[in-house]
Amino acid sequence: MNALLVKNLRKEYEKFTLEDVSFGLNQGEIMGFIGRNGAGKTTTLKCLLNYVHPNQGEIQFFGKTFRDHEQEIKQRIGFVSGGVDYYTKKKIRTITEVTRRFYTNWNEDAYRGYMQRLDLDENKTPSALSAGMKVKYSLALALSHHAELLILDEPTSGLDPISRDDLLDVFLGLASEGVTILFSTHITSDLEKCADTITHIMKGRIVASEPLESYVARYRLLHLTDEQLTETLKPALMGLNRAKHGYTALVRADESDRLGLMAEPANLETIMIHLERE
Amino acid sequence: MKNFLYKEWKLAFHPTVLMFWLLSAMLMIPNYPYFVILFYTMLGIFFINLNGRENHDIFYSMSLPSKKSDFVKARFAFIVIIEMIQLLAAIPFIALKQGLHMSGNVVGMDANISFLAFSLVIYGIVNWVFLKRYFTAPEKVGKTFAIASVYITVVIAAAEVLVHAVPFVRDRLDTPDPQFLLEKMAALAIGAVIYAALTFFSMKRSIKVFKTLDI
Numbered sequence: 001m002n003a004l005l006v007k008n009l010r011k012e013y014e015k016f017t018l019e020d021v022s023f024g025l026n027q028g029e030i031m032g033f034i035g036r037n038g039a040g041k042t043t044t045l046k047c048l049l050n051y052v053h054p055n056q057g058e059i060q061f062f063g064k065t066f067r068d069h070e071q072e073i074k075q076r077i078g079f080v081s082g083g084v085d086y087y088t089k090k091k092i093r094t095i096t097e098v099t100r101r102f103y104t105n106w107n108e109d110a111y112r113g114y115m116q117r118l119d120l121d122e123n124k125t126p127s128a129l130s131a132g133m134k135v136k137y138s139l140a141l142a143l144s145h146h147a148e149l150l151i152l153d154e155p156t157s158g159l160d161p162i163s164r165d166d167l168l169d170v171f172l173g174l175a176s177e178g179v180t181i182l183f184s185t186h187i188t189s190d191l192e193k194c195a196d197t198i199t200h201i202m203k204g205r206i207v208a209s210e211p212l213e214s215y216v217a218r219y220r221l222l223h224l225t226d227e228q229l230t231e232t233l234k235p236a237l238m239g240l241n242r243a244k245h246g247y248t249a250l251v252r253a254d255e256s257d258r259l260g261l262m263a264e265p266a267n268l269e270t271i272m273i274h275l276e277r278e
Numbered sequence: 279m280k281n282f283l284y285k286e287w288k289l290a291f292h293p294t295v296l297m298f299w300l301l302s303a304m305l306m307i308p309n310y311p312y313f314v315i316l317f318y319t320m321l322g323i324f325f326i327n328l329n330g331r332e333n334h335d336i337f338y339s340m341s342l343p344s345k346k347s348d349f350v351k352a353r354f355a356f357i358v359i360i361e362m363i364q365l366l367a368a369i370p371f372i373a374l375k376q377g378l379h380m381s382g383n384v385v386g387m388d389a390n391i392s393f394l395a396f397s398l399v400i401y402g403i404v405n406w407v408f409l410k411r412y413f414t415a416p417e418k419v420g421k422t423f424a425i426a427s428v429y430i431t432v433v434i435a436a437a438e439v440l441v442h443a444v445p446f447v448r449d450r451l452d453t454p455d456p457q458f459l460l461e462k463m464a465a466l467a468i469g470a471v472i473y474a475a476l477t478f479f480s481m482k483r484s485i486k487v488f489k490t491l492d493i
Binding site: 046049050051052053070071072074075079081085086087088090094095097098099101102103 | 344
């Protein structure tokens with residue numbers, strides 16, 4: 001069963017439209033939701049949780065429509081939007097005391113365990129926590145009500161590489177315990193460490209939603225000199241980009257051999273950069 | 279809804295409201311426009327909503343497993359409690375003033391039972407104008423407060439003018455207690471009905487609008 005299924009989501013704004021967004025996420029999977037700033041990642045996540053109201057489309061969590069089972073579904077998921085940025089001058093103890101009342105399956109022992117494991121002090125305020133610790137506190141709250149699906153909106157933005165790596169370890173540990181994670185980011189190297197599947201959004205449209213390995217294997221990266229960049233070659237290239245010594249471009253993996261040029265495996269970052277330039 | 283109400287006390291409550299409750303003691307000031315006290319209550323309500331915006335209260339609240347309508351109901355219940363505490367805090371000062379025969383206010387309405395009746399109507403208008411607008415555009419709480427301030431200033435001024443201009447109000451309602459007690463109790467009951475109706479319809483409208491609001 002899908003932990004999350006999104007079908008034909010559409011949200012219109014004056015200057016931006018989220019169009020025909022569809023993807024599915026299996027239980028126990030980590031999905032990376034990638035796209036440049038303004039591509040529609042946060043809008044999509046907000047649509048999932050009814051913060052913004054889509055013009056059309058269907059959203060199902062655990063096989064149930066969000067529209068009809070919102071409260072039940074919210075008991076089973078956790079939303080982490082860049083860490084705790086609410087009531088940042090109140091003590092963590094007070095925020096927890098309020099939050100736990102809303103969850104029927106809140107587990108105080110689990111909460112104490114996560115606070116200890118993540119090295120969090122209840123007597124501090126969120127404003128006194130580092131960005132990484134804020135995300136960890138959000139995770140502790142979500143996991144203490146046994147969230148089966150975590151929706152994380154750019155949780156690693158603004159973190160130093162070591163804090164990011166720490167957090168990714170936490171995600172991997174959670175996934176091994178069966179927690180499903182949808183993780184939006186534009187820091188693609190994070191996903192290469194932990195994601196099973198990738199959903200790539202560009203200008204409000206999903207351009208790919210598939211396993212990470214197969215998505216990356218679809219492309220090769222070419223390094224070209226001025227001489228190699230011929231007019232006959234150009235139609236096969238995607239996102240031709242000026243580099244220090246010549247050019248880089250993506251090609252489809254199946255075309256790369258036919259072209260007879262040296263190509264290297266692409267990664268998420270090179271795919272994002274070059275497809276955005278198309 | 280009770281969980282959200284708990285959240286209001288623990289997280290959303292603004293400490294200036296405590297100080298504004300104490301301003302019910304201003305009823306002891308001789309010859310003063312006592313309805314100004316109600317303006318301070320509205321200022322406290324504004325601070326709560328402003329503080330909420332700065333602390334991403336709505337975003338946090340909507341992440342919790344509860345109905346949007348419960349969030350609105352809890353905020354209304356919280357405001358009603360604040361307003362009622364303000365009036366309850368006024369009663370000892372009204373009683374003291376009446377007991378010491380200090381009644382009589384050349385500026386406007388005396389500190390008596392009728393003051394409470396008029397206050398209920400004014401609070402009803404606060405809830406209708408301020409809260410209804412707030413839930414339409416929570417991000418523009420400053421503009422909402424500015425508009426509501428104009429409304430409430432006009433309403434307060436009108437209430438004080440009534441005391442001088444309308445004979446029934448001047449001769450029966452603006453008198454020391456317990457004179458014309460029947461008329462004053464009737465005014466209090468009417469004030470309570472108007473307050474309840476304005477608050478209820480403001481809440482209904484706010485729930486309807488808030489359910490469709492993009493956050």
